[in-house]
Amino acid sequence: MKFCNECGAQVQLRIPEGDNLPRHVCDACGAIHYQNPRLVVGCVPEYEDRILLCRRAIEPRRGYWTVPAGFMENGETLQEAAARESREEALADVRVGSLLSVVHVLHAEQVHVFFRATLAAAKYAAGAESLEVALVAASEIPWTEIAFPSTEFTLRRYLEDKAAGREPYHFTTIDRRLKRATGS
Amino acid sequence: MKFCNECGAQVQLRIPEGDNLPRHVCDACGAIHYQNPRLVVGCVPEYEDRILLCRRAIEPRRGYWTVPAGFMENGETLQEAAARESREEALADVRVGSLLSVVHVLHAEQVHVFFRATLAAAKYAAGAESLEVALVAASEIPWTEIAFPSTEFTLRRYLEDKAAGREPYHFTTIDRRLKRATGS
Numbered sequence: 001m002k003f004c005n006e007c008g009a010q011v012q013l014r015i016p017e018g019d020n021l022p023r024h025v026c027d028a029c030g031a032i033h034y035q036n037p038r039l040v041v042g043c044v045p046e047y048e049d050r051i052l053l054c055r056r057a058i059e060p061r062r063g064y065w066t067v068p069a070g071f072m073e074n075g076e077t078l079q080e081a082a083a084r085e086s087r088e089e090a091l092a093d094v095r096v097g098s099l100l101s102v103v104h105v106l107h108a109e110q111v112h113v114f115f116r117a118t119l120a121a122a123k124y125a126a127g128a129e130s131l132e133v134a135l136v137a138a139s140e141i142p143w144t145e146i147a148f149p150s151t152e153f154t155l156r157r158y159l160e161d162k163a164a165g166r167e168p169y170h171f172t173t174i175d176r177r178l179k180r181a182t183g184s
Numbered sequence: 185m186k187f188c189n190e191c192g193a194q195v196q197l198r199i200p201e202g203d204n205l206p207r208h209v210c211d212a213c214g215a216i217h218y219q220n221p222r223l224v225v226g227c228v229p230e231y232e233d234r235i236l237l238c239r240r241a242i243e244p245r246r247g248y249w250t251v252p253a254g255f256m257e258n259g260e261t262l263q264e265a266a267a268r269e270s271r272e273e274a275l276a277d278v279r280v281g282s283l284l285s286v287v288h289v290l291h292a293e294q295v296h297v298f299f300r301a302t303l304a305a306a307k308y309a310a311g312a313e314s315l316e317v318a319l320v321a322a323s324e325i326p327w328t329e330i331a332f333p334s335t336e337f338t339l340r341r342y343l344e345d346k347a348a349g350r351e352p353y354h355f356t357t358i359d360r361r362l363k364r365a366t367g368s
Contacts, residue, residue: 003192104261
């Protein structure tokens with residue numbers, strides 16, 4: 001962020017009075033621009049013991065497999081976001097179920113939230129952001145071609161829980177931030 | 185948003201190619217500025233059957249009671265955010281436990297996430313954003329002076345669950361958006 005999106009003046013990065021973190025501050029209009037983690041929401045859609053996967057048509061990780069997921073929009077719930085992403089990426093109508101995983105992706109400044117889901121019918125096709133969409137058995141999941149660590153974490157917990165006949169939720173943290181040297 | 189925070193030019197609100205929602209688009213540098221819900225994270229800290237409440241020293245809802253909560257920062261987990269807010273608002277050291285509630289606050293473009301928590305000791309005091317902090321029994325909760333609907337929802341579920349000896353999570357949605365007339 002270089003300019004104030006309210007008045008167009010240049011912003012400064014400094015700690016405002018009463019705060020303890022650097023923020024982008026506009027000295028022209030007084031606005032303080034906070035930056036917070038974004039929510040990415042998705043689901044693991046199942047149909048008759050198979051899971052719906054999408055092969056990404058867009059960067060990052062074009063050509064790799066994932067479950068339907070994307071940035072949450074204003075005005076929708078997490079469950080609505082998961083269902084919308086399934087419609088957009090896989091042209092699939094899902095019923096969103098229990099909370100499956102919450103992944104703090106610190107380097108990307110994102111929180112990923114995934115739900116269990118069921119497909120209403122074996123009807124699906126590649127949306128604009130997918131190269132292809134497939135219903136795969138657990139044994140067919142292309143583990144070496146999964147797009148993101150949060151997707152792999154989520155799929156593994158999904159299968160373990162299903163085998164155990166339970167539906168708990170799981171938290172984890174992924175941190176690939178560059179470590180800064182602390183010496184002088 | 186009126187100006188591009190990358191180049192300072194005026195932005196236009198329109199639907200970009202390949203998208204289906206209006207975005208703030210900069211025709212000067214090509215940036216598309218997405219706006220997404222922000223995460224507010226808090227907890228219900230308990231100590232010997234009493235709950236830690238804070239009376240707000242800041243707007244909105246100055247003078248009303250709430251549990252420690254605030255905007256999640258980049259670089260932290262949800263649990264770390266809940267613990268940090270407890271330190272900042274109540275000078276309290278909490279151990280964050282299970283997920284308690286997720287509240288979609290559609291009119292505010294926020295997702296509120298609350299955890300159960302325990303106080304390490306009966307040590308607390310008003311932080312800069314609190315007028316006072318108190319450990320109260322369930323029967324002493326000032327229900328008519330609770331700051332936000334998400335706080336009330338969360339406290340009620342907390343007490344019900346505690347009475348039932350269970351720790352489930354709860355989703356709900358609060359929508360106070362102005363309804364637009366749809367006639368011509």
